[in-house]
Amino acid sequence: MSTHAFRAALTALATLLVASAMAHAESALDRIKERGKLVVGVKQDYRPWGFLDENGNIVGLEIDLAKDVAERLGVDIELVPVVASNRMEFLEQGKIDLIIATMGDTEKRREVVGMIEPAYYAGGTNLLAPKAAELSSWEDLEGKDVCAIQGAYYNKRVSQEYQPNLVAFAGIPEATAALQNGNCVAFLYDNTWIESQLAGDPQWADYEMPLETEDPQAWAVAVPLDQLEGPYGDFMRETVTDWHRSGQLIELNREWGIQDNPFLEEMHEKHKSS
């Protein structure tokens, strides 16, 4: 092969590679539209953000958000229940197109999935504990058995800082059953969920959220990492911004009976004028 022909072949190959890479980056949004269906990973054990109603359907604030995204795209929706320890893998493997599953935005997770800014929600870490446990500071946890959820981002920080003995379960029903059986003195979880439980469920009448909420964490919607800088990422950024601008999130928050969230007010103020 002459050098000339070789160079031409090389150029052609390079063009092809670039073209296919671009096609890949653009395909997600088109693929969803072509398929006519958006597959969203959501929680089904996190009342009232995502939970099962009495007919077995997944409903909640985040499901309303997911439906809103599908509506904006003009496609149908499919909800896939996920848990903290598998949602990012599902997104990476292409099982789902989008995560809206009470996911905290952390530095480490940004290496794996495309976190959409701005964040759509914010929560922190607290405890659900029987009043009789008389916990008053995080330091009280030292050496005590504390129930938790496998894969929660704050497990490592809390166990390093306050040295409780974490007893981590796969799901919320297991962890709360263990709490009620007395297998642990408290349940380490998101303050948002604890507030909604204490407010809405009589089984927690003798329980409280005793400590100061720690480590406020922004919750972000996530798209596959290679889509973050493409049209799909842009579309999601615009959508989340619009949720804040229009006050839709504040309204949904109220509709689902959740305490007013200062983060939502702040974001609404910030984006209202833009």
Add this chain to the structure above:
Amino acid sequence: MESFERFFRWLDDAHGVNLTIGYDDYDRARFVDGLLTTLELSAICILLSLAIGVLGAWVQGARSRVLRGLVGGYIAFFRNTPPLIQLYFFYFAIGAILPQLPGDGGLGRPLVSNFGWAVISLSFFAGAFNVEIFRAGIEAVPRTTVEAAESLGYSRLQTYLHVVLPLALRISLPALGNNLVNLVKTTTLAYAIAVPELLYVCAQIWSDELNVREMMNVVLVTYVAIVAVLVWLMQRWERTLRVPGFGQG
């Protein structure tokens, strides 16, 4: 130690293989604790399940129909239900109705810990199979050998302990080895009731560090090693107990 840690950091930086248990003290301590818990859980369950097997097989040959029925019922319960469901059942259903020990601040403390329930459930699970394995061994002991012992004035218990069991054990060893290997692998199910064994700590590590692929490999290799040691021990035991001219010859 320092060059050891440097190697794992280099592995991460240069090749993207992030084995935090190699350079992060906290993760390594968790991993070692998990490994020790798995070994402890396995060892206790193996010993208990063997005791249950020996005892159960003996009771199965008893004259009393009630006793035989009880062992039959026990085997049916533990052999016909999945071990994961047994763990959940013991921990969440039985654990909830047991009386509680007094704990601090007027709060109750559970009578049996999650580790305790794992020991109970897994030992009885593997024990049910061991009963059947030993029974097969006992039935393979020639009737004439038992008659010879009886004619020498051995009682039923003496015959069982000194004649039948030693021979039955040798016949049962290969099947027993299989069941014990299975038991060690089944200890991973204790993950479901938050016993901090190997799979549990590895899942915590990969959730915190997002190195799922690396830790999956670590878990797999560690179990290959643990089971290899067990298999080696079982084979040595088999060789030591070998009676020339009996069984495998």
